[in-house]
């Protein structure tokens with residue numbers, strides 16, 4: 001980076017040499033960068049697996065892979081995307097932005113912060129290495145349901161220990177976020193002055209600490225059932241395979257909110273900037289986030305409607321699930337109201353954010369359909385589910401991540417990305433992602449099961465479209481790498497100003513671009529006029 | 538190394554260490570332990586998990602190094618009260634994560650006792666399951682399931698060793714609290730005495746726990762493989778025992794630090810963190826005594 005020396009005064013020296021700078025770093029910005037690069041790499045790896053899946057599904061019949069390997073692909077694709085791409089990307093944002101947004105010198109526990117990151121490459125090497133073992137990678141789906149998952153090859157122990165390591169990393173990361181937000185805010189940075197991104201991450205961190213240990217417990221029981229003769233999930237011994245599903249989804253449903261709440265935060269930063277209006281209903285956004293987080297603990301069995309629960313359970317989980325659409329609706333209405341009569345401009349981050357609001361809402365609506373227990377008997381385990389969660393996770397979480405990268409990359413690198421390339425990337429992705437996932441709704445409604453490499457010929461046409469959309473979307477993200485690379489290198493770009501965006505508010509826009517290695521070390525109170533929200537409380 | 542780089546920081550600034558060499562060591566240790574254990578579990582022939590032990594050794598080495606660094610900084614007065622608060626929050630939320638880990642196993646116990654075992658016995662939605670698959674199975678706790686997995690077994694009498702162990706752990710919480718008060722009063726000798734008593738009580742607890750396991754395996758035919766009863770019993774008490782072991786080791790370290798003159802009456806977070814942990818382990822035991830042994 002050519003600008004490395006320009007801010008080099010006493011506080012600002014970066015450690016020299018690769019090992020010290022990256023392996024031993026305690027700097028929240030460097031660790032954030034590591035997280036983001038790692039997440040990007042995993043996104044590409046997971047995406048490559050998805051390309052093989054779509055290639056196989058391009059036509060009916062088996063053409064490229066065997067069924068068992070196909071199942072390994074879907075399982076590993078999901079595990080890599082969830083735990084390797086989306087979650088680390090958000091932790092990367094948290095690391096970079098939270099200290100800057102609340103005026104803290106760094107994360108509260110910087111050494112532990114380093115460890116949280118440096119567990120990930122090891123854990124994923126272990127997990128991915130199962131592809132090369134006897135019996136291959138785990139193949140029972142990312143939900144790891146017994147008894148199927150217990151019938152695989154040698155991968156189980158490796159997968160379980162990898163998940164333990166990821167859990168340790170996530171819990172330490174979450175503890176750091178909580179301690180940072182609760183303890184490190186600069187003077188005059190009250191809770192209700194915090195940017196919404198900080199709020200959503202605070203709540204996400206609580207979710208993480210509450211459910212990652214439960215997931216660890218669940219996979220531990222798988223491990224002992226497989227290797228040590230326990231019978232947690234074996235009816236002959238008095239256990240129950242459905243018990244696993246309950247424990248898994250007690251973790252799994254909050255987990256999907258772990259992947260969406262920080263996106264809500266990012267979108268809530270971007271929309272006001274380009275609408276040149278404060279966020280509509282700031283306080284209600286905070287409460288809605290908390291309400292969603294609370295509800296996420298008491299709806300888990302909507303993933304299990306067709307498993308044979310007692311009738312009362314079906315009813316309870318149906319109504320409880322529907323309740324979530326209320327706080328979620330509050331958010332969507334607030335975003336729309338934020339844009340309403342705003343002096344809007346449509347820079348790249350704004351485009352991604354608007355697409356997020358529309359497409360995420362589609363995912364929310366299909367969720368609402370599936371929440372109706374009697375009809376979910378039809379939808380369950382079909383491509384309708386696949387369409388639903390890709391709308392909320394790709395056009396939701398991933399779009400928010402991409403929006404956030406465009407929004408903050410000028411602050412990170414000091415260079416503006418190319419607006420023209422960014423817009424091409426946006427339209428290319430948005431069109432192709434809908435070609436990819438929208439037809440899957442119809443495939444699911446018509447009865448095409450998920451996690452099957454072959455299908456009946458009546459599904460051929462929509463699958464072909466879906467695959468074409470998939471390849472196009474995949475290619476668009478390779479293009480994104482190139483855009484990011486050029487921005488970092490400052491090729492074909494302009495220098496970013498400190499404020500970057502005309503309407504931007506919040507502390508991060510009052511420090512230089514690129515952000516110096518150390519910021520907010522003097523403990524000065526923050527000034528109200530620099531903040532986006534100054535609720536009187 | 539990292540200490541010298543930051544020694545010019547004034548005391549009222551939040552202390553941010555500049556380089557961390559231990560995390561990567563920890564990651565390597567963790568990976569060695571995990572790969573070693575996984576390979577060991579998968580191997581069909583008897584073997585010694587050398588790599589796993591090596592991994593644990595590296596992890597222990599890492600912890601010594603890491604904590605030594607933190608202790609040195611702490612004793613060198615680099616930490617202001619705000620840093621102290623960060624540590625406190627870290628410990629509180631770490632313990633909360635442990636609570637959730639145990640909650641997972643207690644939840645499983647609740648589920649099998651109240652739902653799946655009665656269902657297998659034909660209650661509620663389980664009528665067909667029972668008549669078609671497991672006819673004749675009663676579905677009453679304690680059970681090793683309709684398949685009689687692991688064969689007949691007997692239970693441990695809660696009012697012998699487990700009751701003694703309950704008293705021991707409760708007593709250890711009291712001795713620890715006395716030690717804490719002594720520390721606040723600045724009576725170092727007294728603190729060390731009561732801490733040693735606490736560690737001893739923990740050690741006796743562990744000794745009896747091992748006795749109990751031996752008894753279960755050799756005389757009661759109660760093993761980890763005794764169906765769902767054995768699974769829940771040994772996993773819950775086993776994880777608890779591991780936590781007591783860890784807690785006792787941490788208490789020992791604190792005792793040694795006290796002997797070396799560490800901690801002050803007004804600031805002794807390391808002591809408090811371990812005390813919180815010990816009380817947490819104690820409360821888990823109460824849950825075990827009630828829900829696993831008695832009821």
Ligand code: HEM
Nearest residue numbers: 256260302303325364367368370371380381385389392393
């Ligand atoms: C209004 C909000 C939502 C509702 C009512 C809802 C409802 C549901 C229901 C009922 C299912 C289970 C369907 C079945 O398997 O039969 C499901 C699956 C799923 N949902 Fe949602 N959902 C909502 C939002 C979200 C969000 C925000 C995310 C993630 C960011 C998400 C991610 C998922 C995933 C990953 C699955 C599939 C899990 C699997 O079986 O592999 N959902 N959703």
Ligand SMILES: [Cu+2]
Nearest residue numbers: 253256302303
């Ligand atoms: Cu859910």
